[in-house]
Amino acid sequence: MSYIAKPKVTHPGMPKNKLGLYARDYEGTVSTLCAGCGHDSVTAAIIQAVFELGVEPHMLAKMSGIGCSSKTPAYFVSQSHGFNSVHGRMPSVTTGANAANRELMYIGVTGDGDSLSIGVGQFVHAIRRNVNMCYVIENNGVYGLTKGQFSASADIGSKTKKGEANNQEPIDPVSTAISLGATYIARGFSGDKEQLVPLLKGALTHRGFALVDIISPCVTFNDHEGSTKSYAHTRQFYHHVTDIDYIPPSEEIKTAYAEGETMPIKMHDGGTIVLRKIDRNYDPTSRAAAFKYLRERSNAGEIITGLLYLDESRSEMHELMGNVDTPLSQLPLDGLHPGKEELKNIQNRFR
C-alpha cells in the first residue's frame, strides 16, 4: 500500500458549501480497502455530510481504532487532523482530546470488532460520560482486517464462508446504547447514502454522544449467502422506521410536513432535525418505546434503520463537569497556578 495524494480537480458548476469549498476538498487519500467494501461508501457519506455542513476541515478531528474501518479516516478530509490509535481504544483518546479542546468536532470511526469486543468497555464508558462526538461503527459482523473471524455483532445463525453458523447472542450497539442512555442513536446502511448523510449530519451537530451504527458489508469475508450482514440480506430486511432531514441554523423549514408523521427537533447548534416517521406509532424520544420496538422487530428478523432515539436535553461531558468554555489546551500556563507567594501560604499546612 502506498500514500497517494489525489489530485483535487474542480469543475465549474460543481456545488460549493458555505465556506466556498467543494465536496472534493473534503476528500482524503485513495482508499486501499477491497473494491466494493461497505466502508468506502460510508467514507463517501461522511465526505458528503461534512461538506454539506460546511465544516472547517481543520476544526474536525478524525479518530479511530484498528481495523479496515478504522483506516478510513485517512480517506476523508485530508486537511483534518487524524488520530488512528490502537485497537479498541478510540473512545478514550477521543474523550481526552475532547477534554482538552471542546471546540473541535469529533468523528470517531470504528468497527464492530474494535467497539464491541476489545473496546466494548471504552465504548460504553464514552456513552456514560456523554462525550460530545459522532461515533460511527462500520458494522460488518466480522473482523475484516484479520480475515473474517466472527465479531460480537454476528447474528445467531449467520454463516461464515465455510458454512459454520454463529450460535452466540449478538451484541447490538443500538440497543446497548439505548440502555446506556446515549443521547443520539441512529442506524444506517452503507448502501443507502440518501438516508445515511442526514443521519451523519444530525450526529455531527448533536451535542453529546451520537452513535451511528452502519451496516457496512465486508465483500471479502461476509457477503455470501447465509450471512446476515451481506448486501443482499440487508437490502431484503432493512426498514426505515424514520427518515430525517437536517436543516442548518441559517435555513428556514420550507417543506410542508404532514402532522403526526413528522417531528421537528431543535438542535443545540440552532439547526433543526425534521424527523419523518415511517411508522406513525414510533416514538424516538422514549427510551423504553425505542428499545421495545427494536427488540420486537429484530426478533422478527428486520433491520431497523433511521434516527432511533434522540435526547437534546442532556448535558455533555464538559457541562456535567462544569468546565470553562475556553478549550483547556488554550489556557496560558502562567494563569493556571497561584504563584510564588501563594506557594508559601499553601505550605503553612505542612508545618
Added chain:
Amino acid sequence: MVTVNDVVIKIGTVNGTGSASANGLLRKAIFRMGIPVVGKNYFPSNIQGLPTWYEIRVTGDGYQARANRVDLMVAMNAQTYEKDLAEVEPGGWLIYDSTWPRSSLLVRDDITVIGIPFSRFCNEKFEGVRARILMKNIAYVGAVAALLDIDLDIITSLLEETFATKSHMIASNMEAIRLGYDYARENTTCPLPMRVEAMDGTAGKIIIDGNTAAGLGCMYAGATVGAWYPITPSTSLMDAFRDFCGQYRVDPETGKHTYCIIQAEDELAAIGMVLGAAWNGARSFTPTSGPGISLMSEFIGYAYYAEIPAVIFDVQRTGPSTGMPTRTQQCDLLSCAYASHGDTKHVLLFPADPAECFYMALTAFDMAERLQTPVMVLSDLDIGMNDWMVPELEWDENYVPDRGKVLSAEQLEKMDKFYRYLDVDGDGIPYRSLPGIHPKGAYFTRGSGHTKLGAYTEDSDAYQDVIDRLLVKWETARKILPKPEIRYSKANKVGLITFGSGDSACVEALDRLQSEGIGLNYCCIKAFPFGKEVSKFIEQHDVVYVVEQNRDAQLRTLLINDIEANQMKLVPLLHYNGMPINSSFVVDKVLAESAKGRAA
C-alpha cells in the same frame, strides 16, 4: 546517659480507628519544636480492622530514611503485642493499655513496659463508642508527650489550628491529652533518658508526602487534564491535584473549572485520555502504580512512536502481580524503561524525596513536551505516602514552561508544507502542530509504519529512517535530562550508585561508613537515559555498589544496557522485602562485601 533528639517512636493501632490524626499531631508537635522528624506508615491493604503502624523518627541529624530500630513502642493493638514487643531495642520502652490485666505476651526483661489505662480513662470521660476510640488515640499522644518532654503548648496550638471552627473539639482533645500526660507524669519518671529538646533544625523546612507534592507540582505545571484509575499507592496524588485545583482552578465568578479530572474505566483508558489530551496540546498526566503500567503498555509504545507527550507517575509498590500493594519497592524500572512491544525505550525521572516530586512534575511536563514522548516519574510508596522533611518548595518566577516545538498558526501559514516527522534541527525532535490551529498543520497520527513525511509506509528504508531518528532524539534526551547528584573525592576508590528513595538511606550510610574511616563516592541518578556523568562515575571506580530496592538489580541492568557499563564492577546491593530501605542495610552490606575482598 541521655539521648536527645534521636529516638524512634512506633505506634501500633488498628486500621480505621482514626489514629492517623493522633500520629500526625505527635509528629507535627516535634517538628514545631524545631526538631527534624520523619513519619512512615506501615499499613495493611485493608479499610478497617487490620493492624497498622506509624513510625516517627526524631532525627536531629536530619536523616530521612527509616531507622530500623524502635526505641519507644506504643502498643495500642493487642493483636500485635508479640511482634511489637520483639521489635523494641534493648533498653527501650513499650506503652500498652493497662485497662485490662497485662498480657502474658508483654514480658521482656531488657526493656521497660509501661501500662497506662487509656480505655478506662476514656470510657469514664467520654460518651459514645466512636469518641472513646478516637480519644484513646489522642490520650497516647499525651503520654508520649510526657515521656519524651514534648511541649504541651505546641500541641495545644496545633489542636487550635486543626479545630479552628470547632472549639468544643479542642477542649475534649486537650482533656484526653492531659489524661495520658498526667498519668505518665504521676506514674513514671518523666522524661525518659531518651527525649526531645527544642532546637533550630526545621527553619525553612516542611513536612510533606511525595504524592501531595507531585499533585501540587502538576497544578503549578499547568496540567489541565488528569485521567486515572484508582490504585494504591498513587491515589493520593490525584486527590491532592483535585484539592489544589478545587482551591485555585475554579473561576470565582462563574464557578467553572480550568481542569478536567476523569476517573477512567481502567488504566488503558486513562492513558488513552492522556494521549488524546496531549495530542490536542493540553498538559495531561496519569498517576498509577505497577499494575497500571502493565495495562498502559500498548499505548505507551504508541506514544513513543507517534511522538506524543505524556506524563505518567508510577508510584511503585511491591510486585510481582498484585504483590503487596501497601509495601514499597523500586521494581518497575525495567517495565517502565522498555514498556511496550517493539523497539521502545522511555524517559524516566527519579525523584529522591517529595520536594523532587514537586520539581520533577514540572520537569516531566517540560521534557515530555520538549521531547514529544512519554515521561515517567518513578516515585514509590515510601516517597509517595510517607511524611518527609524537605526544604520549603520554592517557585521560580522566572520559570518558563518548555512547550517544545509546537508551530503557531502564523508559522504554519508561512510554511510551504508541513511535515510532522521531519528532523529539521538535527536533534531528532520534529515539529508538531495542534489540531484546530491551521489547515496546513493537519497530519495523520498513526502507530503504523510511517515515513519521515508522516505518510503510511511499509517500505523498509523509510520505516528504518524514522526509528533511527528516534535514537537521535534519545541521545538528545540523555543530554538535557536532570543530572545525577555526585559526591566525589579522589581519595575514594569505591563508588556507590542509587536512585530515588535509596538516596536517604545511602547518604546516611555513607556518613556512618566515613566515620569508621571508610570513604565511598556517591552518585544518585535522577533520570534515564543516563547522562555522561554516570558513565564517568562508573569509569572512575574499580568497584561500584548499586543500591536498589528490587530483587533483580534492575538499575544495574539498565546501566549495563544503556551505557554499556562494565558489569564486573557493578556490585548489586538489593533490598526488596517491601519495607523502606535503611542505612544499616547499606552499611552492613558494604562491610560484608569489603570483607569478601572487594575494596572499600
